[in-house]
Amino acid sequence: MATNIDLQLSPAHEKSSAPIFILVAYIFIIIGRSHEAFPFLQPLHLGLVLSVLSFLVVLSAAFGGRISLLDWGVMQTKCLLGLLVVCVASTLFSTVIGISATFLATNIVLCVLSYYLVIACCSSILNIKIAVLSLIFTLFIMTITSNVYKGEDRWMSATASYDPNDTALILVVALPFILFLIPRTAGFLRIFLLIMVPTFTFAITRTGSRGGFIALVVVTILIIFRANVQTSRKLLFSFVLLAVFSSLSTAGYMDRISTIWSGEKDYNYTDTFGRKQVWERGLQLALNKPLMGVGPGCYEMASGLKFADDIGGFAWKGTAHNSYLLIGAETGIFGLVFYILFLLSAVRDMRKIQIAAAAESLEEDVWLAKALEASIVGFIVAAFFLSQCYNFTSYFLVGMAVAYKKILDHAPYNG
Numbered sequence: 001m002a003t004n005i006d007l008q009l010s011p012a013h014e015k016s017s018a019p020i021f022i023l024v025a026y027i028f029i030i031i032g033r034s035h036e037a038f039p040f041l042q043p044l045h046l047g048l049v050l051s052v053l054s055f056l057v058v059l060s061a062a063f064g065g066r067i068s069l070l071d072w073g074v075m076q077t078k079c080l081l082g083l084l085v086v087c088v089a090s091t092l093f094s095t096v097i098g099i100s101a102t103f104l105a106t107n108i109v110l111c112v113l114s115y116y117l118v119i120a121c122c123s124s125i126l127n128i129k130i131a132v133l134s135l136i137f138t139l140f141i142m143t144i145t146s147n148v149y150k151g152e153d154r155w156m157s158a159t160a161s162y163d164p165n166d167t168a169l170i171l172v173v174a175l176p177f178i179l180f181l182i183p184r185t186a187g188f189l190r191i192f193l194l195i196m197v198p199t200f201t202f203a204i205t206r207t208g209s210r211g212g213f214i215a216l217v218v219v220t221i222l223i224i225f226r227a228n229v230q231t232s233r234k235l236l237f238s239f240v241l242l243a244v245f246s247s248l249s250t251a252g253y254m255d256r257i258s259t260i261w262s263g264e265k266d267y268n269y270t271d272t273f274g275r276k277q278v279w280e281r282g283l284q285l286a287l288n289k290p291l292m293g294v295g296p297g298c299y300e301m302a303s304g305l306k307f308a309d310d311i312g313g314f315a316w317k318g319t320a321h322n323s324y325l326l327i328g329a330e331t332g333i334f335g336l337v338f339y340i341l342f343l344l345s346a347v348r349d350m351r352k353i354q355i356a357a358a359a360e361s362l363e364e365d366v367w368l369a370k371a372l373e374a375s376i377v378g379f380i381v382a383a384f385f386l387s388q389c390y391n392f393t394s395y396f397l398v399g400m401a402v403a404y405k406k407i408l409d410h411a412p413y414n415g
Helices: 020-031 039-044 046-063 075-092 097-121 125-144 164-184 187-207 210-226 231-248 251-261 275-288 299-306 323-359 363-382 392-408
Strands: none
Touching (some): 020 392, 039 046, 046 097, 075 323, 075 392, 097 125, 097 392, 125 164, 125 187, 125 363, 164 210, 164 392, 210 251, 210 363, 275 299, 299 323, 323 363
16 A cells, blocks of 8 residues: 555444534534524624633543644644744734734634644544534525625625635535535435535625635536546536536626636726735735744734835735735745645645555545545635635644544544
8 A cells, every 4th residue: 555544444433422512513603603693692602612612622632642732743733833833933023912912812723723623523434524514504504694795796604704705715615525425425415415516506606706716616627537437427527517507607707707817907907905916015025024924913904004105005904815925924934834734735645545545446435535635725726815824714624634534544542
């Protein structure tokens, strides 16, 4: 075999043994923000409650020996801890230390918590399936409760936790799990997943997100190439997907997508806050403080101060619209490198699992590796157009990839 991965799972790996219900609640409340669609739940402070419970679950798993918080044998953990150290150091040299310290405590720490929580709870294949299905159902709720964005006829989450572009991203990264799960389910669950394909696709088109469209194309191509079926079936599948997408796309959406190739005519090339000028300012900001950055959470303030003359005076506006520019500008070159390696190493591990499985004619048994690879690649592509480096999504996906590899490696934690 190409790796030391043992693809023969023991019965213990198919049992639900960890406190998976905490992760399910975390997905609904922290990632999906589902409770925000129901005002009567606001006084309960469910986000804070779930964060505390999740922290306790991670500590319990660490002290119980199920996970290691300092697992230097896992590339993703090393990168994440490296990124955390860089964020702390960058905070000390921040444009506004108070802003960075607050952002570090309330956002970055929660991203790290998401990563460890997934590893702590997903100690079996069944738990991973439960987590994936919870994510899909959460996004279904988000879809049916979507609001229109600022009168533009573009969908977004009901409470503005995710704008249209963010909504498109999280829907795109969920699609690989749906498509790979459908052949492996039956009855009501299969019907539900089949319905989710056009539902999510329609929702993606209604967001009007061009970055989401590009990510969707990349994910679809990767899924088709990774699918363990004959070429003729792949062609048929491609035709069906194209037909579904075309039937669900409105004329307005296709007009918006066509602007990707319109060049200088699009506002992203001409407007002060279009992506071209925003990216140029972001690059200047990053090169101005290449080692320590402007500090976590301080991009908008630093940009507003530095480019006040260019944007008509100071304005607390101007997100990077690019995850890599954002994290590079805020934490410096070291933070950027750690984050990129964090993502790419997970893709590499999922690909290694597939190669090992193919060598033993067990490729069909590692469908989850294919789904995770496509999902993380989709995030990597979409993140080029969105400020999502501190969003829980990437940490959740990479954590799941690490948990899955640990299961296949028969790591000594079985919940």
